[in-house]
Amino acid sequence: MITIKDIAKEANVSEGTVDRVLHNRGGVSKKTEATIKAILKKHNFSVNPVASALALKNKFHIAALVPDFNDADLFWKSPYLGILKATEDVKNFGTQVSTFKFNQYEKASYLAMFKKLLKTKPSAVLLVPTFLNETKEVVQFLEQLEIPYFFLNIDLEGFNNTAFIGQDSYTAGYIAGKLMHSNQPNLCNFLIIQSRSSITKNNAIFKRIEGFNDYFIKKNVPYKIETLKIENLNNQQETKKAINTYLKKHSDIKGIFVPSSRIYMLVDGMEQQFLENIKLIGFDNTPQNIKCLQNNSVSFLISQKPFDQGYESIRIITDYLIKNKIPDHKIFLPIEILLKENANFMDRHELKIENN
Amino acid sequence: MITIKDIAKEANVSEGTVDRVLHNRGGVSKKTEATIKAILKKHNFSVNPVASALALKNKFHIAALVPDFNDADLFWKSPYLGILKATEDVKNFGTQVSTFKFNQYEKASYLAMFKKLLKTKPSAVLLVPTFLNETKEVVQFLEQLEIPYFFLNIDLEGFNNTAFIGQDSYTAGYIAGKLMHSNQPNLCNFLIIQSRSSITKNNAIFKRIEGFNDYFIKKNVPYKIETLKIENLNNQQETKKAINTYLKKHSDIKGIFVPSSRIYMLVDGMEQQFLENIKLIGFDNTPQNIKCLQNNSVSFLISQKPFDQGYESIRIITDYLIKNKIPDHKIFLPIEILLKENANFMDRHELKIENN
DNA sequence: AGCACTTTCGTGTGCGCACACACAAAAATA
DNA sequence: TATTTTTGTGTGTGCGCACACGAAAGTGCT
Numbered sequence: 001m002i003t004i005k006d007i008a009k010e011a012n013v014s015e016g017t018v019d020r021v022l023h024n025r026g027g028v029s030k031k032t033e034a035t036i037k038a039i040l041k042k043h044n045f046s047v048n049p050v051a052s053a054l055a056l057k058n059k060f061h062i063a064a065l066v067p068d069f070n071d072a073d074l075f076w077k078s079p080y081l082g083i084l085k086a087t088e089d090v091k092n093f094g095t096q097v098s099t100f101k102f103n104q105y106e107k108a109s110y111l112a113m114f115k116k117l118l119k120t121k122p123s124a125v126l127l128v129p130t131f132l133n134e135t136k137e138v139v140q141f142l143e144q145l146e147i148p149y150f151f152l153n154i155d156l157e158g159f160n161n162t163a164f165i166g167q168d169s170y171t172a173g174y175i176a177g178k179l180m181h182s183n184q185p186n187l188c189n190f191l192i193i194q195s196r197s198s199i200t201k202n203n204a205i206f207k208r209i210e211g212f213n214d215y216f217i218k219k220n221v222p223y224k225i226e227t228l229k230i231e232n233l234n235n236q237q238e239t240k241k242a243i244n245t246y247l248k249k250h251s252d253i254k255g256i257f258v259p260s261s262r263i264y265m266l267v268d269g270m271e272q273q274f275l276e277n278i279k280l281i282g283f284d285n286t287p288q289n290i291k292c293l294q295n296n297s298v299s300f301l302i303s304q305k306p307f308d309q310g311y312e313s314i315r316i317i318t319d320y321l322i323k324n325k326i327p328d329h330k331i332f333l334p335i336e337i338l339l340k341e342n343a344n345f346m347d348r349h350e351l352k353i354e355n356n
Numbered sequence: 357m358i359t360i361k362d363i364a365k366e367a368n369v370s371e372g373t374v375d376r377v378l379h380n381r382g383g384v385s386k387k388t389e390a391t392i393k394a395i396l397k398k399h400n401f402s403v404n405p406v407a408s409a410l411a412l413k414n415k416f417h418i419a420a421l422v423p424d425f426n427d428a429d430l431f432w433k434s435p436y437l438g439i440l441k442a443t444e445d446v447k448n449f450g451t452q453v454s455t456f457k458f459n460q461y462e463k464a465s466y467l468a469m470f471k472k473l474l475k476t477k478p479s480a481v482l483l484v485p486t487f488l489n490e491t492k493e494v495v496q497f498l499e500q501l502e503i504p505y506f507f508l509n510i511d512l513e514g515f516n517n518t519a520f521i522g523q524d525s526y527t528a529g530y531i532a533g534k535l536m537h538s539n540q541p542n543l544c545n546f547l548i549i550q551s552r553s554s555i556t557k558n559n560a561i562f563k564r565i566e567g568f569n570d571y572f573i574k575k576n577v578p579y580k581i582e583t584l585k586i587e588n589l590n591n592q593q594e595t596k597k598a599i600n601t602y603l604k605k606h607s608d609i610k611g612i613f614v615p616s617s618r619i620y621m622l623v624d625g626m627e628q629q630f631l632e633n634i635k636l637i638g639f640d641n642t643p644q645n646i647k648c649l650q651n652n653s654v655s656f657l658i659s660q661k662p663f664d665q666g667y668e669s670i671r672i673i674t675d676y677l678i679k680n681k682i683p684d685h686k687i688f689l690p691i692e693i694l695l696k697e698n699a700n701f702m703d704r705h706e707l708k709i710e711n712n
Numbered sequence: 713a714g715c716a717c718t719t720t721c722g723t724g725t726g727c728g729c730a731c732a733c734a735c736a737a738a739a740a741t742a
Numbered sequence: 743t744a745t746t747t748t749t750g751t752g753t754g755t756g757c758g759c760a761c762a763c764g765a766a767a768g769t770g771c772t
Contacts, residue, residue, distance in 0.1 A: 001414075001447070003758055014722045019760065029720060050448040051758030053406050054727045058357075059760090091357070092406040094727090175697045182655070183538045299538070337693040341531045359728060370752045375730065385750060407728030410757045415730090450757090719768070725761090733754085740747065 002043050011036045022047065049093070052322070056094035060321045062314065063122035064097060065114055066152065067104035067130060072234060074286045075261045075306065076104070079153065082310025083126075090318045097314060098122075107131050114138050118145075124317050125149040129156045148320070152313050153304075154204065155330070162320065163327045165313045167304040169204040172335045173211025173259060176281050179300050179337070180212075180255045181221065183279045188254035189224040191246075193266060195233035208259040208283070226250070233262040240269030247274050255279045264288035267297045285338055293340045301343070303336040358399050367392045378403065405449070408678070412450035416677045418670060419478035420453060421470055422508065423460035423486060428590060430642045431617045431662065432460070435509065438666025439482075446674045453670055454478075463487050470494050474501075480673050481505040485512045504676070508669050509660075510560065511686070518676065519683045521669045523660040525560040528691045529567025529615060532637050535656050535693070536568075536611045537577065539635045544610035545580040547602075549622060551589040564615040564639070582606070589618040596625030603630050611635040620644035623653045641694055649696045657699070659692040 004022070008015045013032060020028050021036045028036075039045075064083055069076040080099065087097040100117045103109035111134055117125070118141060125142060129135040129151055139159055142149050151164045180190060192209055216223050230242045243266055247253060256278055258266055263282025267275065275297050282289060285303040292298040312333065319325040360378070364371045369388055376384050377392045384392075395401075420439055425432040436455065443453040456473045459465035467490055473481065474497060481498060485491040485507055495515055498505050507520040536546060548565060572579050586598045599622055603609060612634055614622055619638025623631065631653050638645060641659045648654040668689065675681040 001758095005758080015759085016723075016761085017721060020721085023760080025761090027720060032720085048410075048448050048758055050406050050409050051727090052760075054404075054410055054729090054757090055759040055761085057727050092404050092728095171697050175695065178695065178697065183541075185539075185541065334692075335698040336690075337695075337698070339531065339534065339693075341527050341534065342691040342693070357728095361728080371729085372731085372753075373751060376751090379730080381731090383750060388750085403730095404728055407757090408730075410727090410759090411729040411731080413757050448758095713772100715771085717769080717771100719766100721766075722764090724763085727759090729757090731755090734752085736749100736751080738747100738749070740745100742743100742745075 001048075002045055003048070007036065007039055007043070007045060010039050049322070053093040056322065058094060058096060060095040060123045060318075061120065062095060062097045062317050062321070063117045063120055063125050064099045064152075064314070065110075065117055065125065065127040066099060066101055066310075067128055068101035073261075074288070075284055078285075078306035079128075079310035079313075082307040082312075083314055084310075085307075086311045086314030086318075090314060093318065093322065095318050095321065102130075104130050107134050110134050111138070114141075122147060123321055124162075126152055126313050126317060128152045129154050129159075132156060135159070150313060150317055153306075153309055163316065163329055163331055165309055165316065165331045166333070167204070167309075167335065168332045169207035170211040170214075172283070172302050172304070173208030173213075174215045175211075175335060175337070176208065176257055176259075176283075176300070176302055177212040177215030180257060180279065180281055181215065181219070181223070183281075183299055184254050187223065189226060189250070189252045190255040190257060191250075191253045192225060192227045193233070193243075193256060193258045193260075194227060194229045195231065195260065195262065205259045209257075212257055212259070224252075226253070233260065233265050236265065236268060239265050243269050244271050244274070247271075247278075253278060255281070258282040261286055261289065263298055263301075264292050267292045270297075285336075285343065290338075290343050293338065293343050296340065299339065301338040303338050305333045305336055308333050357404075358401055359404070363392065363395055363399070363401060366395050405678070409449040412678070414450055414452060416451040416479045416674075417476065418451060418453045418673050418677070419473045419476055419481050420455045420508075420670070421466075421473055421481065421483040422455060422457055422666075423484055424457035429617075430644070431640055434641075434662035435484075435666035435669075438663040438668075439670055440666075441663075442667045442670030442674075446670060449674065449678065451674050451677065458486075460486050463490050466490050467494070470497075478503060479677055480518075482508055482669050482673060484508045485510050485515075488512060491515070506669060506673055509662075509665055519672065519685055519687055521665055521672065521687045522689070523560070523665075523691065524688045525563035526567040526570075528639070528658050528660070529564030529569075530571045531567075531691060531693070532564065532613055532615075532639075532656070532658055533568040533571025536613060536635065536637055537571065537575070537579070539637075539655055540610050543579065545582060545606070545608045546611040546613060547606075547609045548581060548583045549589070549599075549612060549614045549616075550583055550585045551587065551616065551618065561615045565613075568613055568615070580608075582609070589616065589621050592621065592624060595621050599625050600627050600630070603627075603634075609634060611637070614638040617642055617645065619654060619657075620648050623648045626653075641692075641699065646694075646699050649694065649699050652696065655695065657694040659694050661689045661692055664689050 004015050004018050008018045017028060017032065018036055021033050066080060067076045069080065083099055098120055100113040102113040110131055125147055127149060135156060139149065143160065148162045151161045153166045155164045155166055213225060216225065228242065228246050230239055233239055261284035263280060280298045281300045282298055283302050285301055289301055293301060316327045320327060360371050360374050364374045369392065373384060373388060374392055377389050422436060423432045425436065439455055454476055456469040458469040466487055481503055483505060491512060495505065499516065504518045507517045509522045511520045511522055569581060572581065584598065584602050586595055589595055617640035619636060636654045637656045638654055639658050641657055645657055649657060672683045676683060
């Protein structure tokens with residue numbers, strides 16, 4: 001293992017000088033800089049990140065702005081746990097992370113938490129840009145202060161975010177279509193469930209639907225795909241009534257696609273006869289959804305690997321700060337296909353965290 | 357962030373004493389030990405692994421004994437890359453890893469490489485116990501020297517291995533059955549391909565087949581499942597002839613299950629008419645197999661996450677050595693379902709390694 | 713040549729921990 | 743009581759790096 005000291009010796013300079021060229025700190029004559037760089041390259045040198053981390057203790061500070069979660073809506077719990085785990089992992093690498101949670105239904109809360117966040121003078125910011133206009137506002141502050149920012153899970157266009165970490169929603173929807181088709185190869189109709197609240201704010205859901213539809217278009221299979229809009233999928237009464245009356249009228253529906261994480265609400269409301277005869281495909285490995293897999297009411301879940309999204313985000317930002325490693329602009333996590341048998345194996349790391 | 361120094365101050369002892377109780381090094385009076393332990397617990401203290409690693413520089417040495425790979429059989433490449441990546445990651449954590457590759461078809465090679473390995477005086481050993489009797493022999497040495505050992509990918513019973521890291525082959529096979537069924541819901545026959553070489557040596561393949569069959573038994577679906585034994589799946593001529601003649605005789609076959617990583621050999625040999633009408637399910641995300649997904653000849657691949665197996669193994673052993681963290685006895689990695697659309701997203705980390 | 717700067721570079725300290733060594737007090741032995 | 747052994751504890755050094763401070767060398771000017 002080669003060290004800075006070794007490099008310094010070989011170049012007949014002091015460690016300090018090597019350090020200066022390593023960090024582009026300036027104050028080194030062109031000649032010696034060239035010599036040192038040559039030696040660096042020759043040995044393919046890179047600093048010992050462990051020693052570096054120790055020396056850098058508490059130099060960087062990452063702030064994360066993510067939606068809050070509760071028992072009714074657990075989706076954001078996993079990314080949060082991922083962030084938490086990463087926080088722990090990078091803590092000893094001289095980087096601290098503070099997480100701010102906002103109410104995903106209130107723009108004011110988003111802005112308020114951001115203001116709080118800004119006061120901590122972060123070196124970089126990770127955020128879930130839930131609201132377009134408010135994000136524009138927020139980003140102005142960040143750009144003025146030259147704080148790099150990263151988008152998590154929601155991929156807004158037209159911003160100078162260093163990177164986006166999330167899922168390829170279109171492909172995920174496309175896969176859903178494929179699975180649905182292979183599950184019901186005989187001609188029948190499918191139903192897509194939308195909810196009002198998601199329509200206004202979540203373009204990932206749009207892209208999933210687009211992907212789902214495109215599968216059938218591309219394959220040129222003449223399935224009819226209908227859409228049922230339920231005002232608020234979180235409302236049990238409403239959902240129950242809406243889905244059952246619809247299905248009674250349309251007995252040709254053999255598959256239902258729920259492009260949000262609320263498929264369990266649908267399952268809760270659906271009458272037994274429908275559950276038995278209709279294939280369901282949904283998104284996200286929340287505990288409630290997993291339960292639906294386990295009792296056979298849902299065939300497939302497609303997971304965005306939410307835990308990994310949180311975890312990777314922090315790791316990527318840390319690498320960016322400490323090692324100046326520029327990430328890909330778009331970082332897609334794997335699309336996981338979950339069914340009853342492999343659902344319980346998922347997110348071993350996640351479990352570990354929660355049990356602490 | 358609380359440090360040993362803080363603990364020492366609070367206990368009115370020196371850092372050395374705290375260090376002694378932290379590492380059970382002995383030589384501390386019961387009274388002070390109790391005091392210190394109380395304070396430790398009170399603050400929920402754990403050592404800074406970064407500083408620890410720096411100080412421990414090169415104290416531990418892990419040796420891995422894994423099968424070699426070549427272009428014809430790439431399966432073991434991924435675990436190797438995983439080990440390599442982990443090697444890099446833990447290098448700066450005071451742990452070095454050396455990997456020894458043996459010819460998986462020659463017992464002598466297994467033993468020979470083990471002897472070489474043993475000379476490096478490893479603190480722990482990771483091995484793929486390909487041969488039962490030879491492993492018994494090998495393990496004797498290890499136990500005598502009190503070197504802990506871990507099994508990777510092959511789960512031999514009756515050993516005192518600290519842990520097994522691999523896949524739940526039975527469930528993976530079960531999933532294969534389920535996917536096959538949902539892909540061909542109308543009554544038809546399925547074919548399982550076995551090869552002589554695998555029969556003798558790989559019980560994972562047995563378990564997969566068992567799982568596959570059990571799915572249909574449990575679901576009580578009256579599919580007929582036949583088996584075709586091909587002497588050597590690596591032999592192109594033989595495979596081609598065997599599969600095509602078989603399929604010509606049995607036109608009722610609508611699905612083929614290949615419980616090994618050689619599905620691409622089958623695809624290579626199969627005539628176009630069969631490829632178009634028969635659903636194929638295989639194992640392992642080798643490049644050749646992925647290609648089969650991409651050109652639509654294979655419907656699903658089930659992946660053992662071989663890269664992660666290698667990576668996690670080393671990480672687990674490192675944690676065991678450095679932090680005395682006792683792992684679960686059996687560590688199953690997630691069973692991944694790959695289809696054309698999500699195959700390319702897999703193993704981002706793996707790509708990174710290989711491009712270096 | 714003398715002076716005031718600027719550029720270029722070396723030295724020293726600390727990050728938190730592991731461990732060897734030194735040394736005191738207590739206990740055991742003569 | 744004197745001496746040896748054991749037990750308990752403090753001190754110092756180094757792991758590889760980051761960075762502040764200040765010294766040396768170089769520059770331009772009068």
